[in-house]
Amino acid sequence: ELGVPVMAQVGHSAERMPSEMGRPIHIDDVALYFPELKFVASHTGWPWVEELIAVAWKHRNVFIGCAAHAPRYWDPKLVQFVNSRGVGKVMWGTDYPILLHKDSLAQVRKLELKPAAREALKKDDLDLVDEADVEHASVKDLIAQIETQGDSDPLFEAKVTVMGEF
Numbered sequence: 001e002l003g004v005p006v007m008a009q010v011g012h013s014a015e016r017m018p019s020e021m022g023r024p025i026h027i028d029d030v031a032l033y034f035p036e037l038k039f040v041a042s043h044t045g046w047p048w049v050e051e052l053i054a055v056a057w058k059h060r061n062v063f064i065g066c067a068a069h070a071p072r073y074w075d076p077k078l079v080q081f082v083n084s085r086g087v088g089k090v091m092w093g094t095d096y097p098i099l100l101h102k103d104s105l106a107q108v109r110k111l112e113l114k115p116a117a118r119e120a121l122k123k124d125d126l127d128l129v130d131e132a133d134v135e136h137a138s139v140k141d142l143i144a145q146i147e148t149q150g151d152s153d154p155l156f157e158a159k160v161t162v163m164g165e166f
Helices: 026-033 049-058 076-083 101-110 115-121 139-149 156-162
Strands: 006-009 039-042 062-065
Touching (some): 026 039, 026 049, 039 049, 049 062
Parallel strands (some): 006 039, 039 062
């Protein structure tokens, strides 16, 4: 109704608590019942990466967020998805200060990504946020800022959060 995406932890819980509710398959019913709701399943869904890929592929309104998982540790199936039918369905993020932006971007550059896949990771037009309601710099501008200034801008994380973890 408000056009705001929902973002949730998907995958195991690192804390001493049950992880079952982090299973990606639980998003399936929500995506079916609320097809206009944009859903970002954050943290790659590990150890159920393939399950999350299947749910994101099935639903046009489900996206995968990669915050808090260093790109060098992304599951090979996720990298394959980013490079193929998942172009435009996976978003780069850091969960700063868990990962430093500059380090994470350097790791993304080391992945064997096709140019279209690499560009899609940093695009800000995935139709997650109504840009008429939110003012923000483009992702490319923010990435350029990181590459020149590093993680020194205290407002950077706020900008990334407003853009839907991107």
